[in-house]
Amino acid sequence: xxxxxxxxxxxxxxxxxxxxxxxxxxxxxxxxxxxxxxxxxxxxxxxxxxxxxxxxxxxxxxxxxxxxxxxxxxxxxxxxxxxxxxxxxxxxxxxxxxxxxxxxxxxxxxxxxxxxxxxxxxxxxxxxxxxxxxxxxxxxxxxxxxxxxxxxxxxxxxxxxxxxxxxxxxxxxxxxxxxxxxxxxxxxxxxxxxxxxxxxxxxxxxxxxxxxxxxxxx
Numbered sequence: 001x002x003x004x005x006x007x008x009x010x011x012x013x014x015x016x017x018x019x020x021x022x023x024x025x026x027x028x029x030x031x032x033x034x035x036x037x038x039x040x041x042x043x044x045x046x047x048x049x050x051x052x053x054x055x056x057x058x059x060x061x062x063x064x065x066x067x068x069x070x071x072x073x074x075x076x077x078x079x080x081x082x083x084x085x086x087x088x089x090x091x092x093x094x095x096x097x098x099x100x101x102x103x104x105x106x107x108x109x110x111x112x113x114x115x116x117x118x119x120x121x122x123x124x125x126x127x128x129x130x131x132x133x134x135x136x137x138x139x140x141x142x143x144x145x146x147x148x149x150x151x152x153x154x155x156x157x158x159x160x161x162x163x164x165x166x167x168x169x170x171x172x173x174x175x176x177x178x179x180x181x182x183x184x185x186x187x188x189x190x191x192x193x194x195x196x197x198x199x200x201x202x203x204x205x206x207x208x209x210x211x212x213x214x215x216x217x218x
Contacts, residue, residue, distance in 0.1 A: 016164075040071045053105050
């Protein structure tokens with residue numbers, strides 16, 4: 001990780017501090033304030049429920065209880081670019097298909113569990129706007145919804161991961177509003193991604209067909 005990336009990661013986490021990877025290639029996350037911490041049993045139930053929906057997209061994650069009823073979130077480190085940093089048009093067809101699947105599973109989770117996920121997560125602005133302006137800018141990101149996410153990450157092997165699986169006790173009213181307002185934009189995002197995926201599949205099929213013809217003509 002270069003210095004720019006290292007500095008950037010300091011701004012990615014709104015509710016948690018995160019460590020560098022340890023010798024086993026795991027990172028540790030702790031909530032910044034005690035008021036944000038859900039009880040460990042409730043947090044475990046949330047993680048297990050998310051695994052039912054997103055098991056193939058969640059890195060190995062465990063909770064390690066410490067003193068005073070607090071805990072550390074320990075998670076397998078992902079070599080990353082966030083989706084917010086990624087041009088989706090360059091993604092392979094298999095990665096695009098996984099991304100579409102993850103978004104659709106989110107909608108299923110939202111519909112069946114009545115539990116909102118923050119669509120875009122924490123947004124980094126290099127020019128450091130005021131708190132109010134940051135909130136307005138973050139809200140406007142609903143037009144990009146998942147494509148502005150700092151929680152969905154594309155690994156260096158092109159696999160898709162959802163890395164922030166633990167919830168905080170923050171007031172979720174803003175998330176409810178964002179989820180409601182983002183619904184039509186999410187449908188548009190899925191449609192646009194499906195069009196990109198189809199173009200990618202057609203292109204890959206053309207390449208395979210061309211290579212096959214070259215082989216037959218040899």
